[in-house]
Amino acid sequence: MPVFAVVLSMLLTGSLPPLRLHPANERYFEFRGKPTVLVTSGEHYGAVLNLDFDYVRYLDELQSRGFNLTRTFSGTYRETPGSFKIEHNTLAPKPGRYASPWIEKGGKYDLDAFDDAYFRRLKSFMAEASKRGVVVEYVLFCPFYEDGLWTVSPMNAQNNVNRIGDCPREEVFTLKHLKLVDRQLAFVRRAVAELNAFDNLYFEICNEPYFGGVTLDWQKKVAETIAAVEKGLPNTHLIAQNIANGSAKIDKPDPNVSIFNFHYASPPDAIRENRGLSRPIGFDETGFKGTADAVYRREAWEFLLSGGAVFSHLDYSFTIDHPDGTAKIVDPTPGGGGPEFRRQLSILKKLIDGLDLTKTRPINARLASRDGGARPVIGLVDTGKPLYAFYASAGPRAKFSFMLPPKAYKIEWIEPATGAVVKTERVDVLDAGAETVMESPEYRDDVALRISVDAG
Template identity: 50%
Template structure:
């Protein structure tokens, strides 16, 4: 009984420092992670961030699905921000709990009047049930080898989203939040909310310190809603200060831009820089010199086709990224196993088939000694058809991997002849169909000069691995 009790304490994070070391940057190549002693890339197709705050979401079924599909990441929000049914046209949105089914870090008061049902919040008291659910979720993910990226805050895109936040003055009994939605995440115009935000960060960071599978994201999409950069840096400082006297130190992630941007004067405590809708992955070469993980941790607004988001993931990883999270709308509270079919008006896609395809990507990366590789723009020689893009990683003379993206969606499969700048040697060449996972291999004996490689016929994409 005593042993069982101790195990429960460790799993729920009540005893810090006894769990495995937290996920970290890999010591030999900080563009990638080290987790449980192994080189790691994080790849997933995860739900729309409501796994904890929505009491109707069965996160065990959800996490079991990710594990079955061979994926190792999920992203979730804390509850400082939430949505209402219908926002962004998302069907069965997990971020939009039904009335009475929303749980937040702060305890409810005795005073009725919360905008979406129930009593108002008391921003000076914590809801133990919330933190029990948060730790149960993180612990269940840890048991399944799944890393949780916890986005602490999110801007309010529209007024209707601000007026349902617990931080809005109409929704709490503390007379706090009498500010505009573009002032909430500022150091100088927040109307007393900064102290509430800092207290929340300290509480969450302390509660989760015993877990090995947590990344703390400062704020989702801070480039909307007036979020100040110095406020973001202050939140990073609070995370560092809170963990200073705690056993474990966790990675901090920062969301930089939609698409691409060059990062200027990064905060020294930030280890992962995330982008949304980062295709083509121009942001990777722009920021590779930072020697930190670069992530594409939200996709969407390009239809519902699986191939769209499969190709985005393969391109980003083979360009040198270390994290990819497709935003998967097939996970809902009604169908937490990811079998819901998003309709044509959905802002994105997601399906069991897509998750299987991203599993092939993860398997492909795991077959490489990728911490010894780096982006290689000189591996392929000659001119490609204008419809194609190629991204390559290499460890010169030992291992190569590249991905061919054909944006023309050809109706018939055709081979492609490539000239490779390959040192002399004997190699095994393996072709992988990213849609089906099918492989075929052959030997290549190359004497000197450029090597010529003719691929099997393929349609919209192809992955190739070459090992000496």
């Protein structure tokens, strides 16, 4: 029986839960019986709402790289050609090629009538992702960053037959306009019910709610609605909340929220500041640092080796004409991606997959600085093996000092861009109270260090 058929059978019989927090380490996930982190380099969130996008070829590319995540916007928000200077933006469908959750009638939408064709496309996308082991972060809403985006929204009163949504864009996602809120929550209930059978799913309340006037009480209402609907359904799915760009300390987490997402989360301070939550922390969008690979590769290594559970790179090489991610990315598109970056990111994914995440935790080492001092470096230790992984980007050499338990160890220096082991040595640690010093070979951009018990 095909793997997908086995998984589907297990899900339907209730023996396999949807993506969930791992019961042995709730900073990470369990998916289809295995501990996991979610890693991807994915398209600009228009796979479902853009009718011209070939999501099968797109998902094939993610699977080929060993990636297990994609973000997709629900269709309550879309962009227009030229938005944010993005060339060939998948989130900006051509005229007549926009898939909205609501039926369009004579050029206007009916917020009381859902489009069954939209939900068929959505569930087809979910099924194709499931076959390939790809988890979908289904983003329910997104603020309208500028007036032009609000002008084309079905929720704008000028675009719907219900004459609902006669308000400024900054008030769309508040509790000020109850008729509009009612329609938003009706959509949430329909989407949650339609997707309940899928195990490869979690919901994000709203993309970047810290823009455009989105209020916390409105976000809380959406999360409560998701939870209430699923109480009467077979499956329960995780809910994510997008907290901030960069970092912020979460003081009063919503009890219905399990995943806390940050955009542009470099350096990975969000993990350190929120470690006490014991929940997955996600780096949910990259960009605005040019089109080269090295900066985004560094962000991925630093975040995941600091204990992050999600790394979602925004990859602009996926377009309508190149759904396999082979489009050339040129300025002024505000980010990077492409086949070479995905190859590099897959190296990191394989390293993380080699850890037992139920026994993995962040750990500190010291990295000698050029001025003769030392700065802390965060890495991961799998205490079950044990196996240690560290990363450095300040060259041309890295000198780590670290206290290891007495054993014989294999030291491997890895080039993150290629995965090549560029130096191997053996170290015998005899004194439990002494630091072991390890010096890398010379490198250009970055280097990774893997320390494992020497079996031979």
